[in-house]
Ligand code: ATP
């Protein structure tokens with residue numbers, strides 16, 4: 001018991017010991033919201049609440065794991081339900097499947113299954129995709145489900161062209177899913193919310209059974225999630241939610257800030273607890289976070305303070321390019337492990353999108369630093385990257401049947417399983433590779449005329465690609481993407497995700513090719529590249545240990561904390577993301593995303609941006625994020641990289657926004673001197689005490705800059 005209420009501030013203890021009746025904990029990052037949830041679970045168990053009467057809902061599995069671990073320390077081995085909303089709904093739906101027209105053994109479609117189902121539904125609905133891409137249709141339907149809009153009611157609403165088209169596809173898509181006894185991710189919430197709404201007995205049953213429902217990160221609930229927890233907290237209104245409006249980052253998925261702002265209206269007798277002391281971060285880190293978030297207009301201001309000791313200044317660092325950034329960060333981690341008594345598990349590297357982690361993976365691996373990627377698929381395991389790699393494998397080795405099977409109908413070219421099976425039988429009988437069988441398609445009697453034509457056209461595509469096998473890797477990959485019309489294929493078939501965009505992954509793959517050419521000017525053979533990639537994949541089979549550097553997206557980092565954090569590529573078009581820049585509300589959400597990232601750090605934080613970043617296979621001028629100019633310099637060390645400035649002419653520098661005055665450009669005469677100097681300069685140090693950041697460990701790059709210059713587009 002003591003362990004449960006000890007080490008809590010009075011405000012925290014107040015929340016923990018409030019068992020019956022609605023509870024709202026609204027507080028900034030690191031103030032102990034999640035701690036209150038875990039301690040409250042233990043406290044309730046102690047007060048005689050049965051473990052099965054409690055459910056604690058989170059947004060990510062990682063957050064649920066973390067919560068389970070913390071509760072287990074206070075109240076070991078209690079079967080309290082803790083998990084994500086989606087998992088919760090999936091389990092409930094198993095029991096009540098028949099109420100929504102499903103059988104108990106229903107399947108949950110993953111993204112690619114849903115994509116195929118959507119394609120089929122679009123065809124069956126007979127709508128034209130000239131005004132709305134399948135991606136837009138899928139996204140409109142997803143949003144409708146998150147707002148509990150039924151197929152019937154969507155048809156009655158008028159809206160954008162894509163919504164009108166989606167309204168026609170929606171009923172067909174739902175019908176096909178039900179016929180297949182399947183649901184997509186959104187359906188888990190949608191079906192369960194509707195089930196509660198339409199079946200008062202079920203609702204009452206669950207309300208009575210799950211008397212104590214808790215939601216951490218409530219600011220990210222969408223309407224469906226809100227409806228679910230509200231419906232289960234009518235007779236027993238013991239709903240406890242924690243949230244921080246400044247950390248709402250799921251607007252794109254329909255999250256509605258009003259759910260938290262209106263909680264007090266929904267439950268007039270709510271007990272509201274505000275927590276103001278931050279226990280996580282140093283004052284420097286908090287000051288930076290606070291200054292940033294003040295730029296959001298749609299918020300209620302709140303004060304955060306900490307009694308934690310001063311730490312090092314937050315570092316804002318410029319790099320020449322993404323490769324230097326990756327190498328320098330890996331060096332910095334290695335150095336801090338020696339001088340700072342740190343372990344790999346103390347470090348986290350956050351980025352806006354998964355595609356940005358590839359150079360870091362290389363850099364960490366080269367130094368033998370163990371790392372893990374959370375909530376993301378290793379770069380070379382991503383579907384689109386594997387597709388392109390399979391082409392390269394087949395170009396390199398025409399007998400690579402596995403690669404052939406992967407690419408012969410990717411992008412789709414009407415070569416189905418039957419044709420493939422017949423090719424395979426012929427190849428088996430003749431003991432030849434499948435590509436060879438494809439060449440001899442005319443001899444295969446079982447193939448239809450149409451199939452033969454399709455196969456022939458694939459072979460001729462292959463021969464065209466093969467001719468480029470000895471070109472530079474960059475040229476080969478560009479040619480491959482173009483000839484196969486791979487981007488158009490992705491555009492037809494993909495649904496947008498929070499942090500991994502397939503097209504960006506293709507661009508990143510192109511960047512990998514460019515980099516490989518640059519690093520291997522002499523012997524950059526296709527085979528060497530494939531070998532390098534194969535070895536990368538090999539080392540993915542980690543030994544089981546958690547002492548690793550964590551690489552993750554900002555979205556995945558929510559709710560977590562790390563002693564030392566690197567936030568990379570804080571650049572315009574990435575953060576804020578180019579799609580969110582035009583809209584004020586979306587821009588504020590991007591700012592909150594950066595706020596979430598900054599507030600994960602306990603002791604040490606570095607934000608970085610590069611002058612150039614490889615995008616779409618080109619090395620482009622990168623512009624620092626507008627958010628960086630909003631940070632308080634007094635609490636930061638601003639470090640500029642001076643190397644190789646002469647690759648930019650004046651017009652390029654003019655592209656920097658006027659507000660961007662953090663970095664003092666060297667005078668022209670210094671510039672010449674510093675052409676091949678590795679120096680970095682500390683241009684601003686804080687007046688606040690604390691150890692100063694040691695000089696950069698980055699002292700490389702010049703030897704490769706002339707190569708880099710050659711790939712800067714004219
Ligand atoms: P976020 O908004 O980022 O999710 P949070 O409000 O949930 O943050 P917690 O993760 O619960 O914050 O707490 C942040 C850190 O502070 C944790 O390491 C936690 O153990 C510690 N902490 C919170 N309250 C106290 C306390 N009263 N005494 C000691 N440590 C505390």
Ligand code: MG
Pocket residue numbers: 033034035216559
């Ligand atoms: Mg938390």
